[in-house]
Amino acid sequence: MPKLKYDLASSHAGTATLVHLAKREARKEKLLTFFIYSFMILSSLPLVLGYGWLILNSFTDKMVYGVVPQGFTIKNFRFLWELPSRYYPDLWRTTWNTFLLALGMTAIMILVATPTAYVISRMKFPARGFLLAMTLILHSFPGVTLLISLYYVLRTLNLLNSLVGVFLVKAGLMLPLGIWIMKGFFDGVPWDVEMSGLVDGATRMQTLIKIVLPQVKPGIAAMAIFSFINGWSEYIYVITFIQTKESWTLSSYVNSIIGDFQFIDYGLLSATALFYIAPVLLFFIFTQKYLMAVTVSGSKGG
Amino acid sequence: MANVRLKNLTKTFGSVVAVDNVSLDIPDGKVTVLLGPSGCGKTTLLLMLAGIYQPTHGEVYFDDVMVNGIPPKLRNVGLVFQSYALYPHMTVFDNIAFPLRLQKVPKDEIRDRVHAITKVVQISDLLKRKPGQMSGGQQQRVALARALVKNPDLLLLDEPLSNLDARLRIETRVEIKRIQQEFGITTVLVTHDQVEAVTMADNVAVLKKGVLQQYSPPEELLLKPDNIFVASFMGDPPMNLLDTELVVRDDRAFFKCGSELEIPVPPEAREAVLSRTGKGLVIGIRPENMSLKEEEGDYAIRGKVFMVELLGRDKLVDFRFGEVALRVLVPADLPVNTGEELWIHPHQSRIHLFDKENSETIPIAV
Numbered sequence: 001m002p003k004l005k006y007d008l009a010s011s012h013a014g015t016a017t018l019v020h021l022a023k024r025e026a027r028k029e030k031l032l033t034f035f036i037y038s039f040m041i042l043s044s045l046p047l048v049l050g051y052g053w054l055i056l057n058s059f060t061d062k063m064v065y066g067v068v069p070q071g072f073t074i075k076n077f078r079f080l081w082e083l084p085s086r087y088y089p090d091l092w093r094t095t096w097n098t099f100l101l102a103l104g105m106t107a108i109m110i111l112v113a114t115p116t117a118y119v120i121s122r123m124k125f126p127a128r129g130f131l132l133a134m135t136l137i138l139h140s141f142p143g144v145t146l147l148i149s150l151y152y153v154l155r156t157l158n159l160l161n162s163l164v165g166v167f168l169v170k171a172g173l174m175l176p177l178g179i180w181i182m183k184g185f186f187d188g189v190p191w192d193v194e195m196s197g198l199v200d201g202a203t204r205m206q207t208l209i210k211i212v213l214p215q216v217k218p219g220i221a222a223m224a225i226f227s228f229i230n231g232w233s234e235y236i237y238v239i240t241f242i243q244t245k246e247s248w249t250l251s252s253y254v255n256s257i258i259g260d261f262q263f264i265d266y267g268l269l270s271a272t273a274l275f276y277i278a279p280v281l282l283f284f285i286f287t288q289k290y291l292m293a294v295t296v297s298g299s300k301g302g
Numbered sequence: 303m304a305n306v307r308l309k310n311l312t313k314t315f316g317s318v319v320a321v322d323n324v325s326l327d328i329p330d331g332k333v334t335v336l337l338g339p340s341g342c343g344k345t346t347l348l349l350m351l352a353g354i355y356q357p358t359h360g361e362v363y364f365d366d367v368m369v370n371g372i373p374p375k376l377r378n379v380g381l382v383f384q385s386y387a388l389y390p391h392m393t394v395f396d397n398i399a400f401p402l403r404l405q406k407v408p409k410d411e412i413r414d415r416v417h418a419i420t421k422v423v424q425i426s427d428l429l430k431r432k433p434g435q436m437s438g439g440q441q442q443r444v445a446l447a448r449a450l451v452k453n454p455d456l457l458l459l460d461e462p463l464s465n466l467d468a469r470l471r472i473e474t475r476v477e478i479k480r481i482q483q484e485f486g487i488t489t490v491l492v493t494h495d496q497v498e499a500v501t502m503a504d505n506v507a508v509l510k511k512g513v514l515q516q517y518s519p520p521e522e523l524l525l526k527p528d529n530i531f532v533a534s535f536m537g538d539p540p541m542n543l544l545d546t547e548l549v550v551r552d553d554r555a556f557f558k559c560g561s562e563l564e565i566p567v568p569p570e571a572r573e574a575v576l577s578r579t580g581k582g583l584v585i586g587i588r589p590e591n592m593s594l595k596e597e598e599g600d601y602a603i604r605g606k607v608f609m610v611e612l613l614g615r616d617k618l619v620d621f622r623f624g625e626v627a628l629r630v631l632v633p634a635d636l637p638v639n640t641g642e643e644l645w646i647h648p649h650q651s652r653i654h655l656f657d658k659e660n661s662e663t664i665p666i667a668v
C-alpha cells in the first residue's frame with residue numbers, strides 16, 4: 001500500500017476532507033496550466049507578430065507608421081516574373097539550387113547517419129567510445145569559427161562558388177548530430193527483438209531492414225525533415241563561399257535585397273522573405289508530428 | 303529430431319561467470335527443464351543453444367555435429383524469449399507468419415499453419431492486433447505460436463508461462479506438452495517454478511550461480527538430492543535442514559541438533575554414519591516425511607507445538623527445541639493445538655544427511 005499523503009484516519013470527516021482536498025488539487029492544477037499557457041503565449045508573441053507584419057507588409061502599398069496596413073497590392077511579388085534588377089540571377093534557378101541543397105542534406109543524413117548510428121548502437125569495435133566522443137566534440141564547434149579555414153580548404157579543393165562545397169561542409173558539421181539522434185532511436189529497439197529475427201531465420205541484413213528500421217521510422221522521418229529545413233535555410237556558408245550568381249540560393253537572394261538597394265524596399269523584402277519561408281512553413285505544418293518524435297523520445301507503442 | 307549435447311560449456315561476461323563448465327546430455331524428443339534461482343544462468347545457457355551467444359569455452363553438439371559458430375538461422379530452433387520479443391510494428395498474424403515467409407512457404411500454407419497454431423494457443427481472435435495492444439499473457443502466447451509454427455527441431459522456452467493466470471497456465475502447460483509429444487520436439491524449458499519443472503520435465507537440470515548442481519528425472523530431485531542446495535530449493539514447504547553432530551550415548555546414536563533436539567539414528571544407518579562422529583553434518587527431513595502421534599515409537603521425538611499454520615489442505619506444525627525449529631506437515635483435519643505435547647515420527651527412509659563442509663549428500667543405506 002502506498003502511503004497516503006493525507007492521513008485520513010486522523011480527520012473526523014474522512015470523505016468530506018478528501019473531496020475538499022481533491023477540489024483544491026484541481027484548482028491548483030488549473031492555476032498552473034494558466035501560468036504555463038500565459039508564459040508560452042507571451043514568449044512566442046514577438047515571433048507571431050513578426051510573421052504577421054511580414055505577411056501584411058508584403059501584400060500592402062505601405063504601412064502607415066510602420067504598423068497600419070494600407071492598400072492591398074501584389075506588386076511586391078513582381079520579382080516572381082521580372083528581375084528586381086539586371087544584377088539578379090533567375091529566381092527559379094535560385095529556388096532550384098536551394099531545393100537541391102536541402103534535398104542533398106536530407107539524402108546524406110539518411111544514407112550515412114542511419115547505418116553509422118546502427119553500427120555504433122549495436123556492435124562492439126575498438127575505439128567505439130572515442131569515436132562517439134569525437135562526433136560530439138565535432139558538433140560542438142561553432143561553425144563560424146571555421147569559416148576562414150574552411151574557405152582556404154574549399155579554395156584549395158577548387159570547390160568555392162559551388163553548391164557541392166557548401167554541401168560537403170554542412171554535411172560534415174551536421175552528420176554527428178544526426179548520428180547521435182539516430183543512435184538514440186536504435187538504442188530504443190530492444191536487442192532481443194532483433195535476436196528473435198535471427199532465430200526466425202533472417203540474415204542480419206534482413207533483420208535490419210524488416211525489423212529494426214521499421215521501428216526507427218519516426219526517427220528517420222524526423223531527421224529527414226530536420227535536415228531538409230536546415231539545408232533550405234542555410235545562410236552563413238552560402239553567402240561566404242558562393243559569390244557566382246548561378247550558384248546562389250534563396251538566402252543569398254534575400255540577403256542581397258537587404259544590402260543592394262540604396263533605400264530598402266520593405267515591400268519587396270517582405271515578399272521575397274515570404275516566398276523563401278513559405279515552403280518551409282508548409283512543409284513543417286504537414287510533417288510536425290514526425291518531428292515531435294525526436295523530442296518526445298525514441299520509442300513508440302505498437 | 304535432435305539430440306543435444308553440451309560439453310564443458312562456459313560463458314563469461316567480463317568478470318561474471320554466467321555459465322560455469324556445464325556438461326549435459328539433452329535427449330531427443332524429451333523435455334529438459336533448466337531450473338534455478340534468478341540470475342543462475344538459465345537464459346544464458348538457452349541463448350547459447352539458440353546460437354545467439356557464443357560459448358567462451360566448451361562445445362554444443364546437435365546430433366554429434368559441433369554447432370559452435372553456426373548462426374541461429376541455420377539451427378531451426380524455436381525460441382520464446384523471457385520478454386516475448388515480438389515485432390512491435392507487425393500484427394499478430396504477421397508476427398507468427400514471419401519465420402514462414404522467410405522460408406518462402408506458399409501464401410495459402412502460411413495462412414493455414416498460422417490459423418492452426420493460433421487455435422491451439424487460443425489467440426485466433428487477436429490476429430489483427432499489434433503487440434502493444436495485448437496483455438502480457440496474450441503476448442506470451444503469440445511468442446509461443448511464433449516459435450511452434452515453424453516446426454522446430456529444438457524448442458527453447460524461457461519461462462513461457464510466467465505471465466499466465468493459474469488456469470491458463472495449467473491449460474497451456476498441457477497444450478505445450480501435447481504438441482511436444484505429438485511432434486516429438488526436443489524441448490528445453492527454463493523456469494524457476496519447481497511445480498512447473500516437476501510436471502513438465504522428463505529431466506531437470508538444477509543450476510546455481512552457473513554451476514550444474516544435479517541432473518536427473520524430477521522425482522529423484524525430491525527423493526535423492528545431490529546436495530544441500532538442491533534439497534533446500536526443491537519442495538514446498540522447504541525441507542528442514544538442521545546443523546547436527548553425531549553423538550553416541552549408552553550404545554545409542556543420535557543426531558544432536560542444538561542443545562535440546564536429539565534425533566535417534568536408525569540402526570540400519572549406523573554403519574554409514576558412525577565414521578562421521580564429531581564432524582560437521584546437516585540433517586534434512588521434509589515436513590511431509592514426518593507424522594504426529596499421541597503414542598511413542600522406537601525413533602520418535604517428543605516435542606511441544608509452538609505454532610500451527612493452516613495451508614489449505616494441510617497444516618504446518620511448528621515445533622521449537624531451544625533455538626532449533628522443526629516443521630511437520632499434517633492433514634488439515636488432524637486436531638493439533640498450540641502448546642500440546644506430541645510424538646514426532648520421522649520416516650526413517652526419508653532422512654537425508656549432508657556433509658557440512660562440501661554440502662554433498664552422504665549416502666545412508668536404509
Ligand SMILES: Nc1ncnc2c1ncn2[C@@H]1O[C@H](COP(=O)(O)OP(=O)(O)OP(=O)(O)O)[C@@H](O)[C@H]1O
Binds near residue numbers: 315319340341345494
Ligand atoms: N549480456 C550480459 N552482460 C553481462 N552480464 C550478463 C549478461 N547477461 C547475463 N548476465 C549475467 O549473467 C548471469 C546469468 O544471467 P541469466 O540471464 O542467464 O540468468 P537467469 O538464470 O536467466 O535469471 P532469471 O531467472 O532472472 O531470468 C547474471 O548474473 C547476469 O547478471
Ligand SMILES: [Mg+2]
Binds near residue numbers: 344345346384
Ligand atoms: Mg532468464
